[in-house]
Amino acid sequence: NPYAGLVSRLRAAWLSGKTRPMEYRVAQLEALGHFLNKKKQDILEATALDMGKPPFEAEFCEILLCNNELHDTLNNLSHWMKDEHVDKNLVTRLDSAFIRKDPYGVVLIIGPWNYPINLLLGPLIGAIAAGNCVIVKPSEMTKNIERLVSEALPSYLDKARCSLCPHLMDCFAVVTAGVEETTRLLENKFDYIFYTGSPSVGRIVMTAAAKHLTPVTLELGGKNPCYVSDTCDVQNVAQRVAWGRFFNAGQTCIAPDYVLCSAEMREKLLPALRKAITDFYGPNPQESPDFGRIVGDKQFQRVQPLLRSGRVVIGGQTDEKERYIAPTVLVDLQPSDPIMQEEIFGPILPIVIVANMDEAIDFINSRERPLVVYAFSSNNKVVNQVLERTSSGGFCGNDTLMHVTLTSLPFGGIGNSGLGMYHGKFTFDTFTHHRGCLHRGMGWEAINALRYPPYSQKKLGIIRAASEVKRKGTCTLL
Amino acid sequence: NPYAGLVSHLRAAWLSGKTRPMEYRVAQLEALGRFLDEKKQDILEATALDMGKPSFEAYFTEILLCKNELNDTLNNLSHWMKDEHVDKNLVTQLDSAFIRKDPYGVVLIIAPWNYPIHLFLVPLIGAIAAGNCVIIKPSETTKNIERLVAETLTCYLDNDCFAVVTAGVEETTRLLENKFDYIFFTGTPSVGRIIMTAAAKHLTPVTLELGGKNPCYVSDTCDVQNVARRVAWGRFFNAGQTCIAPDYVLCTVEMQEKLMPALREAITEFFGSNPQESPDFGRIVGDKQFRRIRALLRSGRVAIGGQTDEKERYIAPTVLADVLPSDPAMQEEIFGPILPIVVVANMDEAIDFINARPRPLAIYAFSCDSKVVNQVLERTSSGGFCGNDTLMHVTLTSLPFGGIGNSGLGKYHGKFTFDTFTHHRGCLHRNMGLEALNALRYPPYSQQKQGLLTTTFEIKRKGMCTLL
Numbered sequence: 001n002p003y004a005g006l007v008s009r010l011r012a013a014w015l016s017g018k019t020r021p022m023e024y025r026v027a028q029l030e031a032l033g034h035f036l037n038k039k040k041q042d043i044l045e046a047t048a049l050d051m052g053k054p055p056f057e058a059e060f061c062e063i064l065l066c067n068n069e070l071h072d073t074l075n076n077l078s079h080w081m082k083d084e085h086v087d088k089n090l091v092t093r094l095d096s097a098f099i100r101k102d103p104y105g106v107v108l109i110i111g112p113w114n115y116p117i118n119l120l121l122g123p124l125i126g127a128i129a130a131g132n133c134v135i136v137k138p139s140e141m142t143k144n145i146e147r148l149v150s151e152a153l154p155s156y157l158d159k160a161r162c163s164l165c166p167h168l169m170d171c172f173a174v175v176t177a178g179v180e181e182t183t184r185l186l187e188n189k190f191d192y193i194f195y196t197g198s199p200s201v202g203r204i205v206m207t208a209a210a211k212h213l214t215p216v217t218l219e220l221g222g223k224n225p226c227y228v229s230d231t232c233d234v235q236n237v238a239q240r241v242a243w244g245r246f247f248n249a250g251q252t253c254i255a256p257d258y259v260l261c262s263a264e265m266r267e268k269l270l271p272a273l274r275k276a277i278t279d280f281y282g283p284n285p286q287e288s289p290d291f292g293r294i295v296g297d298k299q300f301q302r303v304q305p306l307l308r309s310g311r312v313v314i315g316g317q318t319d320e321k322e323r324y325i326a327p328t329v330l331v332d333l334q335p336s337d338p339i340m341q342e343e344i345f346g347p348i349l350p351i352v353i354v355a356n357m358d359e360a361i362d363f364i365n366s367r368e369r370p371l372v373v374y375a376f377s378s379n380n381k382v383v384n385q386v387l388e389r390t391s392s393g394g395f396c397g398n399d400t401l402m403h404v405t406l407t408s409l410p411f412g413g414i415g416n417s418g419l420g421m422y423h424g425k426f427t428f429d430t431f432t433h434h435r436g437c438l439h440r441g442m443g444w445e446a447i448n449a450l451r452y453p454p455y456s457q458k459k460l461g462i463i464r465a466a467s468e469v470k471r472k473g474t475c476t477l478l
Numbered sequence: 479n480p481y482a483g484l485v486s487h488l489r490a491a492w493l494s495g496k497t498r499p500m501e502y503r504v505a506q507l508e509a510l511g512r513f514l515d516e517k518k519q520d521i522l523e524a525t526a527l528d529m530g531k532p533s534f535e536a537y538f539t540e541i542l543l544c545k546n547e548l549n550d551t552l553n554n555l556s557h558w559m560k561d562e563h564v565d566k567n568l569v570t571q572l573d574s575a576f577i578r579k580d581p582y583g584v585v586l587i588i589a590p591w592n593y594p595i596h597l598f599l600v601p602l603i604g605a606i607a608a609g610n611c612v613i614i615k616p617s618e619t620t621k622n623i624e625r626l627v628a629e630t631l632t633c634y635l636d637n638d639c640f641a642v643v644t645a646g647v648e649e650t651t652r653l654l655e656n657k658f659d660y661i662f663f664t665g666t667p668s669v670g671r672i673i674m675t676a677a678a679k680h681l682t683p684v685t686l687e688l689g690g691k692n693p694c695y696v697s698d699t700c701d702v703q704n705v706a707r708r709v710a711w712g713r714f715f716n717a718g719q720t721c722i723a724p725d726y727v728l729c730t731v732e733m734q735e736k737l738m739p740a741l742r743e744a745i746t747e748f749f750g751s752n753p754q755e756s757p758d759f760g761r762i763v764g765d766k767q768f769r770r771i772r773a774l775l776r777s778g779r780v781a782i783g784g785q786t787d788e789k790e791r792y793i794a795p796t797v798l799a800d801v802l803p804s805d806p807a808m809q810e811e812i813f814g815p816i817l818p819i820v821v822v823a824n825m826d827e828a829i830d831f832i833n834a835r836p837r838p839l840a841i842y843a844f845s846c847d848s849k850v851v852n853q854v855l856e857r858t859s860s861g862g863f864c865g866n867d868t869l870m871h872v873t874l875t876s877l878p879f880g881g882i883g884n885s886g887l888g889k890y891h892g893k894f895t896f897d898t899f900t901h902h903r904g905c906l907h908r909n910m911g912l913e914a915l916n917a918l919r920y921p922p923y924s925q926q927k928q929g930l931l932t933t934t935f936e937i938k939r940k941g942m943c944t945l946l
Contacts, residue, residue, distance in 0.1 A: 436877030
């Protein structure tokens with residue numbers, strides 16, 4: 001077990017209580033802020049190298065959104081950490097009853113490659129805030145970011161004690177690992193595992209976690225449907241959908257994966273999408289500095305054949321050397337087409353025809369529950385119907401992606417798209433064990449006498465009166 | 479797959495939306511209330527038959543505590559169900575941002591035998607309140623209760639959306655092959671692993687309420703008689719078959735000397751000079767469990783009790799002194815009326831002893847000195863904690879109840895049960911117009927757009943201004 005030593009080092013650090021004081025956690029979090037600040041240029045360059053990520057997009061997702069999570073956490077940490085005192089009943093009136101926020105211990109965060117800093121740091125912020133020791137495993141797909149994180153991050157977090165292992169620290173560690181090493185890493189017992197990636201690997205992670213009864217959060221994926229009703233501002237819809245689909249060259253877990261609309265709406269949507277794409281990227285998107293590339297050859301070879309579904313009406317060009325796939329819109333799709341069998345995770349938007357909203361809802365409900373459902377309509381009732389009659393991780397009406405930029409909304413999947421939720425306080429809560437605590441007096445034994453044997457009807461009557469919760473509002477006097 | 483038909487029947491009911499309206503959920507919950515009222519006598523009789531449960535105890539845990547959860551839920555359901563509107567940033571000021579409380583769908587509740595009504599009914603209350611369809615699998619160990627639940631519960635609930643499955647180990651394994659949208663399991667850590675592994679195949683979220691050895695530290699400064707009563711009550715309630723029972727005591731050799739006569743007195747107060755004749759002391763649920771627990775008596779030295787009667791599955795309220803960490807009673811959760819006392823030098827040694835072992839469902843600490851209680855709380859990790867008493871922390875519906883590490887994952891009781899069976903769906907409903915606001919984020923990108931975007935999206939660090 002090659003990681004046993006590392007895990008036990010972190011466990012010893014955790015048992016020492018080092019990560020518990022608020023001052024310690026604040027110091028680590030502020031250090032993360034310095035990392036984002038000082039290494040901003042390096043991060044932008046690395047993501048550009050790894051996947052042609054436009055610096056604007058990288059700055060927004062990898063820096064700004066992470067700083068938001070950091071500041072939200074630092075602004076509220078002392079409040080979140082406090083014992084939460086709770087309502088008491090008659091019996092416990094004189095006692096102290098509260099929820100203590102305990103860390104789990106040693107947690108593992110496995111990050112994906114598409115937003116390689118954001119999806120590693122977002123959970124890390126909450127894990128540190130909650131008082132845990134953390135092993136982070138960045139994606140091996142984005143080699144420049146992986147190197148940056150493993151070389152630079154350790155120097156910002158809790159300083160190294162072991163002179164033999166310059167990359168290892170007491171309470172935090174970065175592990176670089178491919179599939180096989182990650183499997184070995186997962187043999188160890190962690191106190192929490194936070195995984196972002198595909199459903200198939202999610203199953204493997206949860207199965208490994210089950211051996212140790214380790215709680216998990218799995219942020220997975222799926223095909224996020226995007227219903228466009230007949231009553232909408234077509235140009236606005238086209239812009240918002242195109243933005244969500246082609247951001248990061250489509251490699252976004254919450255991107256609109258496919259559109260559902262009527263044949264009439266499709267006719268209006270196509271020229272509007274064509275205009276939006278041209279407005280965004282110019283007549284030849286391959287020359288635009290604002291459009292990304294596919295992260296690797298394997299993924300390029302997976303996405304490219306999906307173009308053979310239906311009929312290309314916009315885009316469709318590819319360049320294997322650059323791993324470029326043009327912003328593309330497909331029509332005339334069958335549910336059985338290849339592109340409708342898997343999460344696209346690329347800059348291709350299929351449009352599937354449905355007769356009406358009911359058919360769209362049935363289409364959505366007959367498939368795996370996605371990370372997000374999108375619905376566009378000027379009619380609020382339509383948006384609310386789609387929300388009401390479907391099930392998904394999250395939901396956004398009349399826009400794409402935006403719901404995850406609010407730290408006050410929980411972000412997570414359901415069914416195949418994942419389990420658990422985070423962002424803002426939800427991340428802190430994810431990595432916190434909510435410990436129910438009651439602190440009673442040593443005296444006052446007369447009150448307890450009612451519950452002791454020998455039992456009697458009289459005692460039972462008094463206990464019931466003292467501890468029962470009555471049903472409210474059944475009195476007609478109200 | 480013998481249960482495929484049942485599961486798809488419930489799934490169809492769920493997709494029909496039947497369980498969504500509040501009126502429907504309230505009707506089902508009120509029906510559960512009538513079940514508890516009308517079947518009260520049957521429940522008391524069945525638990526007496528199944529495990530000699532004293533009717534006082536059965537009334538308290540199987541009826542009263544369940545009604546509390548029911549009423550707490552009915553009193554608050556409309557509030558819990560509502561969309562929770564959340565803080566917005568500059569960009570989303572004009573939008574609607576809220577958390578929608580969605581059911582998971584078809585959920586499975588697997589219950590144990592020690593509190594056989596309570597431990598399926600309380601999760602069931604939350605599952606129904608949250609709008610799910612539910613399959614309940616009561617324990618096959620308590621046969622009378624199992625029959626009662628299978629035959630009568632379905633008369634109270636809507637059979638399209640709720641079902642009771644009676645199953646042993648093999649059938650339960652087949653049941654778990656199906657895809658559920660949530661699984662709630664109460665039982666042992668070893669079966670918990672099996673459940674979670676089965677759930678992983680379908681990415682099904684789980685709550686596992688498991689067990690462990692709950693340590694009970696008794697400091698040198700305490701009211702010895704009060705401590706003895708409270709510890710004895712927690713240990714011998716339900717003949718020790720309680721997941722949150724104090725499993726063993728940690729104290730100094732001096733405290734052991736004082737505690738022993740106090741425990742002897744408490745036991746005599748509670749159960750008389752011959753507990754086997756007391757109507758207020760339970761029995762072990764089955765022969766297999768009886769033999770398992772009896773073997774644990776060979777630990778340390780029997781200071782109080784120690785008598786057994788295999789025919790009645792009676793084990794006397796027993797206290798073992800001078801127990802060693804290597805003794806049989808210290809290798810597994812006792813789940814019987816035996817209280818080992820392990821001697822430690824001081825509080826620090828007690829804390830180290832606790833921390834060297836799997837994290838338990840509860841930790842108990844007794845001391846007149848609040849600092850001592852707080853130290854034990856601070857320096858250990860457990861599902862829950864109670865200072866200066868046992869068991870009581872789980873009677874408050876406002877406290878979350880659940881384990882950590884080997885003692886489980888997830889939590890429930892009160893609103894926490896509703897939340898367990900609810901998917902918190904982050905929702906944003908924006909305007910179809912006002913496109914100018916969005917233009918900042920679209921390509922072609924520019925430094926100017928970047929600057930403006932930052933201003934509208936950023937969250938600033940507070941408290942940095944010295945003016946405050």
